[in-house]
Amino acid sequence: MPIVVTPAGDQTKDTEVSDSTYRGLVSQVESGQATSVTPREPDADDKMSLWDVVDGTQMRPIPMSTAMVMLRALVSKCSACTWTTAYHGQVAQHVVQVREFADKHKRARLKPVMQGRDAYMQCTGCGELFNVRKGIPDKHLRRMKAEGETHTFAIQEVVMRRYSQIQGQIIELGRMDAAPALKRSVAGANR
Numbered sequence: 222m223p224i225v226v227t228p229a230g231d232q233t234k235d236t237e238v239s240d241s242t243y244r245g246l247v248s249q250v251e252s253g254q255a256t257s258v259t260p261r262e263p264d265a266d267d268k269m270s271l272w273d274v275v276d277g278t279q280m281r282p283i284p285m286s287t288a289m290v291m292l293r294a295l296v297s298k299c300s301a302c303t304w305t306t307a308y309h310g311q312v313a314q315h316v317v318q319v320r321e322f323a324d325k326h327k328r329a330r331l332k333p334v335m336q337g338r339d340a341y342m343q344c345t346g347c348g349e350l351f352n353v354r355k356g357i358p359d360k361h362l363r364r365m366k367a368e369g370e371t372h373t374f375a376i377q378e379v380v381m382r383r384y385s386q387i388q389g390q391i392i393e394l395g396r397m398d399a400a401p402a403l404k405r406s407v408a409g410a411n412r
């Protein structure tokens with residue numbers, strides 16, 4: 222939870238406020254209704270809980286000094302999906318892989334195979350084996366198709382902060398082109 226400094230007579234006091242209250246205070250400042258919000262300078266033994274933007278989880282409280290370092294960490298995300306990497310420039314490679322994989326699955330189907338006494342379904346696109354007792358794996362083909370479609374368009378690498386003090390807050394620092402849109406053949410044109 223953010224801690225803000227509020228006036229109390231001629232002194233100040235530290236008040237821990239909820240994330241939504243903090244956002245409210247910040248927007249009051251931004252709209253000119255209030256003059257300032259003063260986040261308190263951290264004490265050595267203060268702890269802070271960070272929001273992990275990539276995992277979408279609230280972390281356990283950690284020492285403030287560590288949190289301050291972590292708040293500077295950057296991550297690169299694919300603009301078309303939730304794929305992230307700590308290494309700048311790798312979204313382009315991810316897009317190539319997703320597109321290749323989607324391509325392999327265009328005409329893929331599931332064929333039954335036996336391994337010993339067990340019956341499996343094998344994807345002809347990637348060779349993955351699915352145990353038929355655990356359900357029909359057509360979800361796999363649907364997912365490959367859906368991923369391929371979301372990655373057809375021009376894709377950017379989104380550079381953002383990995384952690385945030387405020388739950389759900391995404392701090393985007395910039396975007397750069399990772400891959401151009403795929404040229405789509407007009408459906409039925411050559412058939």
Ligand SMILES: [Zn+2]
Pocket residue numbers: 299300301302303304315316319372
């Ligand atoms: Zn992606």
Ligand SMILES: [Zn+2]
Pocket residue numbers: 326329344345346347348349361365
């Ligand atoms: Zn497959």
